[in-house]
Amino acid sequence: MERPEGWADEAKLDETTRLDLYRKQSAIRQFEQRAYDLFLQNLVKGTSHLSLGQEAVAAGFGAAMRYDDFSFCTYRGHAHTLVRGASMTGLMAELLGRSNGILAGKGGSMHLTSTEHYAMGSYAIVGAHLPIAAGAAWAAQERGTGQVAVCFFGDGTTNIGAFHEAINLATVWKLPVVFVCENNLYMEYTPISSVTAVEHPAAQRAAAYGLEPLIVDGNDVDEVYGIATTYIERARAGEGPALIEAKTYRKGGHSRADPAKYRPPEEVESWLARDPIDLYRARLLELGFEAAVLDDIDAQVLVEVNRATEEAKAAPPPSKDLIYTDVWADGGSQWRN
């Protein structure tokens, strides 16, 4: 792919940005590994969908967004919510169904939301949030706030109607929204390539909506940050939406019950050799960052994850009164007098 003019040059990233990108990835990795451990201990019920292996996408975009840009993500959304600044304790406690959960236990793993950080929700029906993100972008455009909406989704979403409806509307209305397809090669258990008319499920559809075909290495956080910054700022400047396809790979299965045995071993091996955090650490060391600085970041994150775990485990379950709260804006659930 041709590098568009003005694409932020990752070779010029400053030290603070680079360490932030490292820290964000480390936080996602350690948080999710802990979430997985807590599953194995049966402390997390229901299901969960981990981003292990895909950290660079959430981290790169998270770092590129303005604090008040809207983000919309999927049921695989721990990472995207975390990078906006949501409380790690609140997120962990939500997974555990505790009263100090970020949604007080009412949403669970697949619906993490922190509107105070403009993380506008995790949507668990494939495709639904693309038009919703377009709507938030429409409001930002009309109100002149300068906010951009960033909408993450998986490769499987590119075959559902809402994807096409949303991108068409966003283009026609020139909305400030960046659509980010995280192509991890598998929908749930089925390879996207086996059910899709084109090789690059998002990028090759872009032309149908008058958009550039954009593909980025989703395991290279500098590349992700570069393309994210470029297209978020273009959208902010009134130049309309973008559709970016980030090629990446999940280390594990679709959800907690899935051992992912449908993937060829050599494919798994080649992607695991391109672990985004290992790659980034090696790059930073090559650039002269000290190992001790990076180790220190990892250690600080571990302290945070430990604290979040302990605070979540120590909290009581939610009050049963919550069943009846917040159906309506008056705080209650009355439907009759």
Place this chain on the structure above:
Amino acid sequence: MAELTYRDAVAAGIAQEMRRDDNVYFIGEDVAAAGGVFKTTGGLLETFGPRRVRDTPISEEAIVGAVMGAAMAGLRPVGEVMFSDFFATCWDIVANQVAKTRYMTNGQVTLPLVLRSANGGGLRFGAQHSQAVENWAMAIPGLKVVAPSTPADVKGLLAASIRDDDPVVFLEAKSLYATKGEVPDDEHVEPLGRAVVHGDGDDVVLIALASMVPKALEAAQRLRVEHDIGCRVVDLRSLVPLDMSTILEAVGATGRVFTVEENPRLCGWGAEISSIVAEEAFYDLDGPIVRITTPHVPLPAAETLEDEAIPSVERIVDTVVKEQ
């Protein structure tokens, strides 16, 4: 007061709220330049301009999704779904996203939005453009469901729906669009969740919604004159919130309950009301609760078939006379 059609009252209600609040926007298919396929929204584009009144592609998920996202981000949008049957094409956004998000997020997200739609039969359009879907919406926790029967209520209830901080499904009876009535010229807002009682007969209560209200009123008149049966008619106006206290009062005053429903039989709103009346006012009843509904069929197109399927004045009168 001016005499307006039910259809003109739609534009009057939206215009009143757009004038009052700059955050009110209106989008849908053919709603702006064409003024709506039922001519309900004519003049809004000219008055409020192309940014606030906007045509969309034929993309119901995009319409409802955009309305939801905009409501999350500071607007108070109104979206039109041209025919209520088309809610099926965007029901995920309505039922899973719009309805559930406030609850799932423990109140973080507020969705002040209205989804307007032309509902029900009577225009010989056949099964895919004629169904009364109020019971679909009523079955989903998190949606308010409003369905006016008069031009004045179209304006007043639409205004209240737009001002409401919760999502409202606003169902206009397409068979009533040409009907006329007095509508206040000045600001007019009718609170949601308040039924209106017509008449003070003490033999029978007919409980009706939207298109069934004028039929129930005509039937009540004939029952009084031709059969000496005294009726009162409850116009529900909204299913959620549901004004049960007005219903129960009318049950107490009459002792006989007939629901008049355009929706297909199974799980129609009358079933819920019947169940509540049976639980809470059983000893006020002098006889069985009777539901007069469209049968449990998709609606047929031909005049004679459609008229036979939807409850008619004759069917209401005959049923009451027979059962009373």
